[in-house]
Amino acid sequence: MSTLPQLRIPATYMRGGTSKGVFFRLQDLPGFAQVPGKARDALLVRVIGSPDPYGKHTDGMGGATSSTSKVVIISPPSVPDHDVDYLYGQVPIDGDFIDWSGNCGNLSSAVGPFAIANGFVDPARVPRDGHCTVRIWQANIGKTIVAHVPVHEGQVQETGDFELDGVAFPAAEIQLEFLDPADEGEDGGAMFPTGHLVEALEVAGVGTLEATLINAGVPVVFVDAAALGCDGTELQPAINEDKALLAKLEAIRATAAVRMGLIDDVSKAAARPLTPKVAFVAPPADYVASSGKPVRASDIDLLARAISMGKLHHAMMGTAAVAIATAAAIPGTVVNRAAGGGEREAVRFGHPSGTLRVGAQARDVDGVWTVTKAIMSRSARVLMEGAIRVPGEAVEAYRSGSTR
Template structure:
C-alpha cells in the first residue's frame, strides 16, 4: 500500500496584533492553490488542522480560536500605487470552511513586515534606519491599508517597548492607516446600509433590539449591553460558557446580516461566519481585565465586547476597532452615545479609547458630514507584529 508523501511549503508563522496566522507568498503555494478555489481552501484547512471535531487543532498550526485559525497570502501588487496584495482566510475550527468575506485588522499589522522581509517591497523604498511605508491592497474587501513599519539597520525592527493589551510582551509599534474604511460594496454600498444610525432589529425568539448597523472596517452590529442583560464589563467565560447566550448572539448576527443586505436569508449565515461581527457597548465603568489589571472608568470612554466566529473575543479584532472608532465619531450611533454622545456637528469625535476584555485600545477616525451624509476617510491605530517561526509547513500531498 502506497502513502502520499508530505509536501514542504515555505511559510512564516507570525503574530500580528492580538492574532496569529500562517503567512505564505502566493508564488510558494502549490500550483493548484495559487488560484481561488477548493484546492486552496482544502490546503489552508489542512495547514490549520480543520475541520477538527475535537476543537483542538492538534494536527495543525491553528490554535482552536478565532484569533489563531488564520492564513494569509501575500503577493506583489498589480494595483497602481500599492506594494502588495493581502488576502486573508479565516479558517473555521470545526467545519470544512474558509471564510474570505472580510479582513483581519490585527494580522494587517504583520503584512508590511512580512512583505519587507520577503523581498516584496522595492529595496529603494526601505530606509537603513527609520520607517518604511508599505501600501497594502486588502484584496478581500478592495481597500487600502498603509503600514508604517520601523526599520533598523535595513531590516524590520520587531522588538521595542510598545505595549498592546492582549499581548504578553512588548514589541515595536506599527501604525496602521485604514483608508476609506467604509463602503465595502455590500448592503447597498453605504456606511449605514439601512440609512439609519440606529435601527430596531427584530430577532424572533430574542425580541426587538436597538442596533447600529455599520460597514466600516468590517460589517458590524452594535447593541446596548444593558438591553441584553449585560454590564459591558464581561470577560470571556461569562459569554463563552453560556450556550444559550452564544445561540442568541448567532441569531442576532444572522438577522442583522439580512437587514444589512449581506445575505438573502438567515440560513445563509452559516456560510458567512466571519462577517458581520456582533458587539455590545456600555458606558465607561471600573473593571478588572482578564490579566487581573484594574482599569478605572476615567481611563476609557466606553466598554465594547465583540464576538468573532461565534465566541467572545479575548481582546478586540482590529477591523472591529475600526468600526468602533468610526461609529464613535458619528453623533447618534449607539457607540457614540455609550461614549457620552456629542453635539451634532459636521466633524465627529476624532479618537476614542475603549475597554475590552484584555485592557484598553485607542483608535482614531476622521469622519465628516457632507451634504447630510457621513463619510470616514481614515481610521488609525497602532499594533505590533513579530515573526514566531519561519521555514516550511508540511501537509500530506493528497490533502488538497
C-alpha cells in the same frame, strides 16, 4: 491507507496584533493552490488542522481560537501605487471551509513587515533607520491600508517597548492607516447600509433591539449590553460558557446580515461566520481585565465586547476597532451614545484584555456620513519561518478532479 508524501510549502508563522496566522507568498503555493477554489481551500484548511471535532487543532498550525486560525496569502500588487496584495482567510475550528469575506485588522500589522522582509518593497525605499511606508491592497474587501513599519539598520525592527493589551510581551510599534474603510467591496454599500444610524432590529426568538449597523473596517452590528442582560465588563468565560446568550448573539448577527444585504436569508449566516461581526457596548465602568490589570472608568470612553466566530474575542478585532472608532465619532449611534454623545476623532475603549485607542476621521457631507481614515497602532513579529508540511491526501481528491 494513504501513502502519498506530504507537501512541503515555504511559509512564515507570524503574530500580528492580538492574532497570529500562517503567511504564504502566492508564488510558493503549489500550482493548483495559486488560484482560488476548492483545492486551495482544502490545502489551507488542512494547514490549520480543521475541521477538528476535538477543538484543539492538535494536527495543524491553528491555535483553536478565532484569533489563531488564520491564513494569509501575499502577492505582488494588482493595483497601481501599492506594494503588495494581502488576502486573508479565516478558518473555522470545526468547519471544512474558509471564510474570505472580510479582513483581519490585527494581522494587517504583520503584512508590512512580511512584505519588506520578502522583497515586495523596493529596497531603495527601505531606510537604514526610521520608518518604511508600505501601501497594502486588502484584496478581500478592495481597500488600502498604509503601514508605517519601523526599520533599524536596514531590517524590520520587531523588538521594542510598545505594549498592546492582549499581547504578553512588548514589541516595536507599527501604525496602521485604514483609508476610506467604509463600504465593504462587493458586499458593500453605504457606511450605514439601511440608511439609519439606529435600527429597530426585530430578531426572531429574541425581540426588538436598538442596533447600529455599520460598514467601516468590517460590517458590524452594535447593540447595547443592557439589552442582552450584560453590563459590558464581561470576560470570556461569562459569555463563552453561556450557550443561550451565544445563540441570542448569533441570531442578532444573522438578522443583521440580512438587513445589511450580506445574505438574503438568516439560514445562510452559518456559512459566513466571519462577517458581520456582532458587538455590544456600554458606558465606562471599572473592571479587572483578563490579565488581572485593573481598568478604571475614568481612563476609557466606553466598554466594548465583540464576538468572533461564535465566541467572545479575548481582546478586540482590529477591523471591529475601526468600526467602534467610526461609530463613536458619529452622534446618535449606539456606540456614540455609550461614549457619552458628541463628536470625537478618537476613542479609548475597554475590552476583555485591557484598553485600546483608535482614531477615526468621520464627517457629514450633505447628510451622508463618510469616514476618510481610521488609525491605530499594533505590533508584529515573526514567530517561525521555514516550511509547512501538509498530508498529500488532504487535497488529492480536488487535484484529481473528484470530490469528497
